[in-house]
Amino acid sequence: MFQSNKIKKLIFRSNLYDSLIFSQALIEDINNxxxxxxxITDIESALIDKIFSLVKNDLPRKYSTSKDTLFIISQGYITGGHTRLMENLSQMMPNxxxxxxxxxxxxxxxNRLERYFSTITKCFNNKDDLVYIQKLSNEIQAYEKVILNTHPDDIHTIIACALAKKINSSMKIYFxxxxxxxxxxxxTVxxxxxxISLCGQQLDKDRGFSINTKKSFLGIPINKQKNQFFQPVSYNYNPQGTSFLTAAAAYKYNINENNSIEPLARRILSLNCANQISFIGSGIETNPILLPLKNTYSERLHFISSLPYDEYLLLTQNTDFYIDSYPITGGTAFVEQFINGKPCIGLRSNFYGYTPLDLIKRDTVDEVIELLTQKPPTQGFxxxxxxxxxxxxxxxxxxxRFLTTLYENVFFQNPMVEYIPQKPVNKSKKLHISKGTRKKGLALDKKMLIKLLTLKAFGKK
Incomplete structure (x- = not known):
């Protein structure tokens, strides 16, 4: 792998604090x-080895008690789908x-999470990384099953899990x-x-490292009764005027590889002088991608930064069509609206395969408009x-799927493989090292960092 061994050595021989913050900054740059x-498995391994070399003499020889299952989350949120996914999984457990x-x-x-869990333990970093990781490990080591819902950069928890597995060899970690x-x-742990998606599955295949662990499709659960999934949905576009709604965090509408929702929104508004679109999302009113539209269609384009849930439900009920965010999908909101009986439309992008509802999306703006006005989907479809x-x-x-994997060690394939084509990943040829990461890297080894930054695979940012 490209220069991973050099970075691994750089991390291993530097002081702990600098190694950790550099690694977290580096994975953020990798993703950006x-x-x-x-x-990154080399980076993980280097940090795990580094911590183990520092604490191995202090590790208990065996864990004190045996408990069934622990959920771990880096940080909970009141909005968005990540915390909701964990809440739903917790409700599937026998206890x-x-x-x-x-x-x-x-x-x-x-306070909200207390509804779903028997106890909640808060273990936050007190700026002593070694003590923090040991505290985390002490909390984790007693469990037979650990379900990780951690942030991509949460290396402290991953190291703590690795230490806990050295103490409790029967522990299984489910990421x-x-x-x-x-x-x-x-x-590595x-x-x-x-x-949860075809997109993620393809990315895992195309990454520059192999995930050698067992993989199993889970999917994103929607907590509704079966009959609610089969409500009538009618794609009746009103030529006299139609209201549209889309909701997601503002960044999901940012241009990605020259893709933008602006052309679709403009076509919808130009179809009829009575058509309206409402955008709901934090920071959406200042998104520069949409400002030209706002200037042209100020009376029919509405930006709402946030809404109380009851008002959001009322707005969706009075909306004729729901548009998925683009180029990054809005998560479960898209399919939830469809289950509620709302006809949905959208453009296909590289973020795909989170839901079979992707089959209703189209490749071009013209095809979406044709679906709306000329060729609505059949009832059979x-x-x-x-x-x-x-x-x-x-x-x-x-x-x-969740419990069968958890308790019977059975693994599942993603059913969407059969009807949604997977796409190759558009890899970047350069890793853009941000100014902040370079600053953190200087604390490790100035000469090594300069060598890395002068290689062709590293770009300036």
């Missing part, structure tokens, strides 16, 4: 660059499980790859790698699509 030719939170999380989020469009620390959606997202179906 879409660069896949650097083996309530304990939760370990490894980064500062707001009290009102913890929920909830941020699967990114590279994540955790590959996971016994099972839970996949919609019925078949609903069955596929239930197979992937039905709560009981995800629960079956």
């Amino acid at each position: 660059s879409d660069y896949y030719n650097l083996d 309530k499980c304990p939760l370990l939170i490894t980064r500062t999380t707001e009290d009102h989020v913890i 929920v790859n909830h941020a699967d469009h990114l590279a994540s620390f955790g590959v 996971a016994d099972v790698w839970f996949e 919609i019925s078949d699509l609903q069955s596929k959606i239930f197979e992937v997202h039905g709560f009981e179906n995800v629960k079956y």
